[in-house]
Amino acid sequence: MATYAYRCTTDGPFDLVAAMGTAPQTGTCPRCAAPARRVWTAPRLSTADPRRMALIDSTKATAERPEVVTALPPGRVDRRGSVAIQRNPALAKLPRP
Ligand SMILES: [Zn+2]
Structure with missing residues:
Protein backbone atom coordinates (compact mmCIF):
# COMPACT_ATOMS: atom_id res chain seq x y z
CA MET A 1 0.00 0.00 0.00
CA ALA A 2 1.15 3.51 -0.75
CA THR A 3 0.01 6.95 0.37
CA TYR A 4 -1.06 9.34 -2.40
CA ALA A 5 -1.58 13.09 -1.98
CA TYR A 6 -4.65 14.93 -3.25
CA ARG A 7 -5.72 18.56 -3.04
CA CYS A 8 -9.30 19.69 -2.63
CA THR A 9 -9.93 23.20 -3.99
CA THR A 10 -12.01 23.99 -0.89
CA ASP A 11 -10.42 22.05 1.98
CA GLY A 12 -6.80 21.72 0.90
CA PRO A 13 -4.48 18.71 0.88
CA PHE A 14 -5.34 15.21 2.11
CA ASP A 15 -3.92 11.72 1.67
CA LEU A 16 -5.45 8.50 0.39
CA VAL A 17 -3.99 5.03 0.79
CA ALA A 18 -4.19 2.69 -2.20
CA ALA A 19 -2.29 -0.19 -3.68
CA MET A 20 0.85 0.85 -5.53
CA GLY A 21 0.08 1.88 -9.09
CA THR A 22 -3.70 1.93 -8.59
CA ALA A 23 -4.19 5.52 -7.41
CA PRO A 24 -6.88 7.33 -9.42
CA GLN A 25 -6.19 10.79 -10.86
CA THR A 26 -9.07 12.19 -8.80
CA GLY A 27 -10.00 11.33 -5.23
CA THR A 28 -12.99 12.12 -3.08
CA CYS A 29 -12.41 14.77 -0.43
CA VAL A 69 38.96 -9.48 2.32
CA THR A 70 42.38 -9.54 3.97
CA ALA A 71 41.99 -12.64 6.11
CA LEU A 72 40.18 -15.94 6.16
CA PRO A 73 36.84 -15.98 7.90
CA PRO A 74 36.88 -17.43 11.38
CA GLY A 75 36.62 -21.19 11.28
CA ARG A 76 37.55 -24.30 13.14
CA VAL A 77 41.19 -24.78 14.11
CA ASP A 78 42.52 -28.30 13.59
CA ARG A 79 45.07 -30.12 15.76
CA ARG A 80 48.02 -28.54 13.96
CA GLY A 81 46.71 -25.04 14.69
CA SER A 82 45.69 -24.20 11.15
CA VAL A 83 42.23 -23.04 10.22
CA ALA A 84 40.11 -25.66 8.52
CA ILE A 85 38.59 -24.20 5.37
CA GLN A 86 35.01 -25.11 4.65
CA ARG A 87 34.83 -26.12 1.00
CA ASN A 88 31.68 -26.28 -1.04
CA PRO A 89 31.23 -29.94 -2.11
CA ALA A 90 29.54 -28.81 -5.33
CA LEU A 91 32.81 -27.17 -6.44
CA ALA A 92 34.59 -30.57 -6.43
CA LYS A 93 32.48 -31.63 -9.41
CA LEU A 94 33.71 -28.75 -11.59
CA PRO A 95 36.31 -29.62 -14.30
CA ARG A 96 39.93 -28.93 -13.40
CA PRO A 97 42.39 -27.30 -15.79
ZN1 LIG B 1 -13.08 19.22 0.12
Whole structure:
Protein backbone atom coordinates (compact mmCIF):
# COMPACT_ATOMS: atom_id res chain seq x y z
CA MET A 1 0.00 0.00 0.00
CA ALA A 2 1.15 3.51 -0.75
CA THR A 3 0.01 6.95 0.37
CA TYR A 4 -1.06 9.34 -2.40
CA ALA A 5 -1.58 13.09 -1.98
CA TYR A 6 -4.65 14.93 -3.25
CA ARG A 7 -5.72 18.56 -3.04
CA CYS A 8 -9.30 19.69 -2.63
CA THR A 9 -9.93 23.20 -3.99
CA THR A 10 -12.01 23.99 -0.89
CA ASP A 11 -10.42 22.05 1.98
CA GLY A 12 -6.80 21.72 0.90
CA PRO A 13 -4.48 18.71 0.88
CA PHE A 14 -5.34 15.21 2.11
CA ASP A 15 -3.92 11.72 1.67
CA LEU A 16 -5.45 8.50 0.39
CA VAL A 17 -3.99 5.03 0.79
CA ALA A 18 -4.19 2.69 -2.20
CA ALA A 19 -2.29 -0.19 -3.68
CA MET A 20 0.85 0.85 -5.53
CA GLY A 21 0.08 1.88 -9.09
CA THR A 22 -3.70 1.93 -8.59
CA ALA A 23 -4.19 5.52 -7.41
CA PRO A 24 -6.88 7.33 -9.42
CA GLN A 25 -6.19 10.79 -10.86
CA THR A 26 -9.07 12.19 -8.80
CA GLY A 27 -10.00 11.33 -5.23
CA THR A 28 -12.99 12.12 -3.08
CA CYS A 29 -12.41 14.77 -0.43
CA PRO A 30 -13.13 13.31 3.05
CA ARG A 31 -14.67 16.63 4.25
CA CYS A 32 -16.87 17.83 1.38
CA ALA A 33 -16.97 14.71 -0.86
CA ALA A 34 -15.98 16.81 -3.89
CA PRO A 35 -13.57 15.39 -6.45
CA ALA A 36 -9.95 16.41 -5.81
CA ARG A 37 -6.97 16.24 -8.13
CA ARG A 38 -3.95 14.12 -7.37
CA VAL A 39 -0.79 16.03 -6.37
CA TRP A 40 2.66 14.73 -7.22
CA THR A 41 5.04 14.79 -4.25
CA ALA A 42 8.49 13.48 -3.41
CA PRO A 43 8.54 9.95 -1.98
CA ARG A 44 8.53 9.90 1.81
CA LEU A 45 11.64 7.80 2.20
CA SER A 46 12.49 9.26 5.59
CA THR A 47 9.49 7.48 7.10
CA ALA A 48 10.80 4.08 6.02
CA ASP A 49 12.05 1.59 8.59
CA PRO A 50 15.72 2.50 9.26
CA ARG A 51 16.77 -1.17 9.57
CA ARG A 52 15.18 -1.97 6.22
CA MET A 53 16.84 1.03 4.57
CA ALA A 54 20.24 0.05 6.05
CA LEU A 55 19.84 -3.46 4.64
CA ILE A 56 18.94 -2.08 1.20
CA ASP A 57 21.91 0.30 1.29
CA SER A 58 24.37 -2.41 2.33
CA THR A 59 23.05 -4.75 -0.36
CA LYS A 60 23.56 -2.07 -3.02
CA ALA A 61 27.03 -1.26 -1.68
CA THR A 62 28.04 -4.92 -1.79
CA ALA A 63 26.92 -5.19 -5.41
CA GLU A 64 28.76 -2.06 -6.49
CA ARG A 65 31.77 -2.06 -4.13
CA PRO A 66 32.53 -5.53 -2.73
CA GLU A 67 34.50 -5.51 0.50
CA VAL A 68 38.19 -6.44 0.20
CA VAL A 69 38.96 -9.48 2.32
CA THR A 70 42.38 -9.54 3.97
CA ALA A 71 41.99 -12.64 6.11
CA LEU A 72 40.18 -15.94 6.16
CA PRO A 73 36.84 -15.98 7.90
CA PRO A 74 36.88 -17.43 11.38
CA GLY A 75 36.62 -21.19 11.28
CA ARG A 76 37.55 -24.30 13.14
CA VAL A 77 41.19 -24.78 14.11
CA ASP A 78 42.52 -28.30 13.59
CA ARG A 79 45.07 -30.12 15.76
CA ARG A 80 48.02 -28.54 13.96
CA GLY A 81 46.71 -25.04 14.69
CA SER A 82 45.69 -24.20 11.15
CA VAL A 83 42.23 -23.04 10.22
CA ALA A 84 40.11 -25.66 8.52
CA ILE A 85 38.59 -24.20 5.37
CA GLN A 86 35.01 -25.11 4.65
CA ARG A 87 34.83 -26.12 1.00
CA ASN A 88 31.68 -26.28 -1.04
CA PRO A 89 31.23 -29.94 -2.11
CA ALA A 90 29.54 -28.81 -5.33
CA LEU A 91 32.81 -27.17 -6.44
CA ALA A 92 34.59 -30.57 -6.43
CA LYS A 93 32.48 -31.63 -9.41
CA LEU A 94 33.71 -28.75 -11.59
CA PRO A 95 36.31 -29.62 -14.30
CA ARG A 96 39.93 -28.93 -13.40
CA PRO A 97 42.39 -27.30 -15.79
ZN1 LIG B 1 -13.08 19.22 0.12
